[in-house]
């Protein structure tokens with residue numbers, strides 16, 4: 001066993017959070033019916049430590065749940081600690097450190113998984129009629145949800161029929177009955193694409209789902225890498241250690257050997273059922289569910305005292321923002337840099353619920369392009385809106401790099417003071433995008449387009465390397481010597497340290 005570090009082993013991840021006091025062991029018996037969801041929601045909103053529920057009413061004794069696995073931390077300087085641990089980074093890591101760490105793997109060779117004979121995920125095996133998902137503490141996460149969600153922080157594992165493409169991807173799945181799940185497999189997402197390949201052959205899709213898998217693997221499974229790129233090799237490149245995988249019991253798929261829980265089976269060719277509604281990443285719960293494909297579970301393998309990780313989606317910050325948003329940011333930045341665009345950072349502000357991405361524009365490089373807002377915006381649109389990553393986020397905000405785009409206060413100030421409402425708003429009604437965006441009309445959702453925009457917050461002079469005004473602030477409005485003196489006298493003036 002070499003996958004022992006917190007980013008490669010979910011149990012080590014939990015232990016490390018506990019050591020850092022970023023986890024609360026909840027021994028009091030709680031109810032999977034809403035109570036776990038309510039506590040987890042409040043944890044995100046208060047930026048409290050992750051809750052580990054050890055005693056859950058009516059569940060098999062010993063079966064546990066971890067909430068808010070990538071929630072933020074209230075401690076100044078450690079806000080991103082739980083997220084950073086997914087990548088093996090220190091708790092003081094900044095958004096920039098995290099994004100650069102993710103991107104570095106795209107310039108390294110993939111490190112394919114190492115196949116091992118067995119692993120902790122095989123400590124318990126249920127087959128066929130033994131399969132009973134209701135013995136797990138499957139939570140009803142919000143009162144308006146259409147069902148209990150088993151998969152909110154796990155990833156699907158599928159393979160193209162020609163075996164050249166292994167795909168790991170995060171998508172939600174709801175409990176349908178004791179051995180069936182139901183959930184989306186959108187045709188634009190790789191799960192849906194590979195399912196379509198199997199459908200063309202008239203066969204159900206061999207499938208597995210990993211829960212409590214290596215945190216780095218979960219994060220990359222939430223990353224919009226291009227088609228035909230296997231997430232498993234990307235994880236290995238990112239952490240410099242191959243993911244250890246083991247053959248599933250009932251099909252040929254390879255699954256993370258140390259995962260807490262593995263579900264195995266098939267995605268049905270044609271059977272569907274109602275799924276949802278669910279409180280979702282954009283912060284809303286729509287009133288009705290939708291028909292989605294069934295996932296038949298033929299075997300379940302799990303560690304002793306398994307831990308089911310969950311995301312109680314909704315208002316930021318939860319994992320659809322901290323994981324998905326961060327992975328989109330990294331992929332978008334990599335794409336734009338490879339296209340030689342003067343972009344030095346990309347950030348899906350968590351506060352914007354993965355509905356916008358902000359790009360930091362290097363004005364020194366921008367000026368050498370001899371371009372203007374309209375031309376530049378169209379260059380960015382051509383690259384982003386044709387990409388898998390760009391399909392996911394409807395709004396793109398361009399800001400010069402005097403602004404720290406990971407600081408929402410600075411982004412709001414730039415948006416309010418630099419963006420001209422008539423000249424700087426560029427709508428792209430033809431561009432395709434994710435149909436889940438709340439402000440889309442039913443017609444736009446059906447068409448799969450509309451609602452995309454690029455919002456320019458660069459003054460016209462900034463395209464020529466000039467600036468219309470200087471900034472008035474403590475940092476920029478005073479001589480260095482005076483600032484040093486003010487700071488040195490701060491407590492003497494009577495302010496707290």
Ligand SMILES: Cc1cc2nc3c(=O)[nH]c(=O)nc-3n(C[C@H](O)[C@H](O)[C@H](O)COP(=O)(O)O)c2cc1C
Nearest residue numbers: 169170171172189190191222223224319320323324
């Ligand atoms: C916590 C979490 C929940 C997610 N839920 C879904 C979902 O239900 N449906 C979906 O299509 N994508 C969902 N995503 C986003 C996908 O994982 C992401 O777009 C990824 O790129 C999909 O994999 P693919 O690029 O291989 O298709 C979720 C991501 C995270 C981190």
Ligand SMILES: [Mn+2]
Nearest residue numbers: 167190225226
């Ligand atoms: Mn993929």
